[in-house]
Amino acid sequence: MSELLNKKRLPLSSFVDLRDATAPLREELIEACTRVIDSGWFLHGPETRAFEAELAASCGAKHAVAVSNGLDALRLTLRAWIRLGAMKPGDEVIVAANTYVASVLAITDAGLSPRLVEPDPASFNLDPARVEEAITSRTRAIMEVHLYGLPCDHSSISDIAQRHGLLIIEDNAQAIGATAHGRATGALGDAAAFSFYPTKNIGALGDAGAVTTSDSALASAVRALANYGSDRRYHNIYEGFNCRMDEMQAAMLRVKLRHMEEECLIRENTAHVYSSTICHKAVITPTVSPGMRHVWHQYVVRVKDRDSFRRYLQEQGVPTDVHYAVPPHMQPCYHDRFSSPLPLTEQLAAEVVSLPIAEIPTGTAREIALIINNF
16 A cells, blocks of 8 residues: 555645545455355345444444444434433433534434534544533433544543433544544444545445444344334334445445554554644644544644635645534524534634545655645
């Protein structure tokens, strides 16, 4: 893979080039695809069962349930808790206000109430102090969003959750392979949701997701809800959905999962070059607390004059992106739900800029950093 990456030089053709992500694995992916075609088994088969076992083992959870996408992984988990009596419609789920809208969509889809909390400005993740302040008599769960690949301060949040009898669900869509003080994300809370959208660190060749948990009852409920609410053929215990992962995506993801550590190291090396080389007073680089392994789904800096910064980099052949320019509470679909301003979240949304991180070799990262220093 390193030989392929070293060929990439400025200017970059796009912010993310999925051809570069899949090219080194081409033969393995073709073999996996052929295996599925030749088997004649395209749903609920051996590839899905194997992927679930391998994913659970990779993070230290007892169970993994393969589903259709990351949003469904979140919404199925919340709905399963409702079916199991752990919460009811109208209950509150605390979540960081600066997350991607999918985190909030899953909460409202289940008839629950999102309680948006301002993030820590250094990590972009949930601020434990604000979490504790936000708890009310209706709060039943905390959603830890490991934003951009950096784990939340789970130890502090877990202490809060235990004192107040709250569940913890990890939105682990961006942080597969990350660890917090030696423990892998995906097995920190009571359940975790994964996304395997193609641009993720471990991406499918389409869409896919998963739920991990060590709660057997929850895993069974999620599995049933994802398959029309059935616990066995023609026996529907819930009003469920069709949210299954197919065998082809499971086979592709088994290949990708085997290379997860390699992908993490590539991104870590690139991020290290950025952080050690960028030294412009107008550019705030990310902060990683001791004991946290950041897997750098995105490398996000803050720049007050974002438009000029992005325009300058584009002229130098460096594409950038913004994750996320419009926070959930300002989305049109929620215009009548949230009334209180969230100034820090809104400030971050106006300043964050994502630099290229996927499949970027260290030499190219150094060139980009030097270009930034001349801004």
